[in-house]
Amino acid sequence: MNVLSSNPSVILRRCKDYSERALLDSIDIALSNLELPASLTGLRVLVKPNLISSRGPALACTHGAFLAAVVQWLGENGAQVIIGDSPAFGTTQSVMDKQGISHHLSGLQYKQVKFSTPVSKTLSNNLSVDVAAEALDCDLFLNLPRLKAHNQMFMTGAVKNIFGIVVGMRKAMLHMVHGSSHHEFADIIIRLSELLPPHLSLIDCIEVMHRSGPLDGELLGVGCIGASRCPVALDTSMLDILEVSPNRSPLWKAATSLNIIGSDPRRIVYPFDNPACYHGSGFVTPEGLNPVRFNPFRFLLSSIRRIRLAIRA
Secondary structure (H helix, E strand, C coil), rough: CCCCCCCCCCEEEECCCCCCHHHHHHHHHHCCCCCCCCCCCEEEEEEECCCCCCCHHHHHHHCCCHHHHHHHHHHHHEEEEEECCCCCCCCCHHHHCCCHHHHHCCCCCCCCCCCCCCEEEEEECEEEEEEEEHHHCCCCEEEEEEEEEECCCCEECHHHHHHEEEECCCHHHHHHHCCCCHHHHHHHHHHHHHCCEEEEEEEEEEEEEECCCCCEEEEEEEEEEEECCCCHHHHHHHHHHCCHHHCCCCCHHHHHHHHHHHHCCCHHECCCCCHHHHHCCCCCCCCCCCCCCCCCCHHHHHHHHHHHHHHHH
16 A cells, blocks of 8 residues: 655644734645645635544644634635534534634635535455545545544544544444454554545644543644645654654554555655754653443443434434
């Protein structure tokens, strides 16, 4: 499996806060250097933020100002912007309302879609997965993760955010059926990018979650955004920025076993900043990894909650 035929490029730019000017300047440089189409005019761009839950802290989700700046940049460049996700808890709208994201988007032109229509796709390991048809119905998929510690996957960013294209409870079913090992589950997540239309990843590493995650960690300022056409390369660069051993990451190890070029830090090209520019952040990793497979009782309760939410919707 090889997502790129040449050495992947990762754009790293310093961005110390979420002020509109700082965000727009950094995002413009990042996206303008990722070989976008000559014109975005009329193109349907699906922006997939990280909207994990309305019940957790705002730090667990894409920052509203970050998402708004991306939507504004795309709109100014003629794109038709669509926002979509499949939160673990709640709906896309409820998460955006609860976390204050809707406020940041006020006045901007975009459409919102629910990742609710399952379509069966086969991965390169012959596993069939149900992903959202809405996530694939675009000219360009813009993956918008937020860097976080993760108690099951060690650290998550661009690759894990793509897991959100799996529809609703089917994510939990993958946990149950294929969660016997961290590597098996990570291998599935890595392969999901095979299903995407042309895609880019732009990660929020301005304020990240560390020590624990993805819902209960602490805020740490890193002051960086990163972008790449290769989500694996982007995550590999994040591991370097945070000065943590990639061998502790099940996602990185799965990527190396699949020979994805972006997992080799020696192959990554940095046209602007390199990871060493951001060393010394003080990022603290989870002490150990929790099992991937859910407790059956917890899984049953979660299923009941999802059914109730679907009925209300």
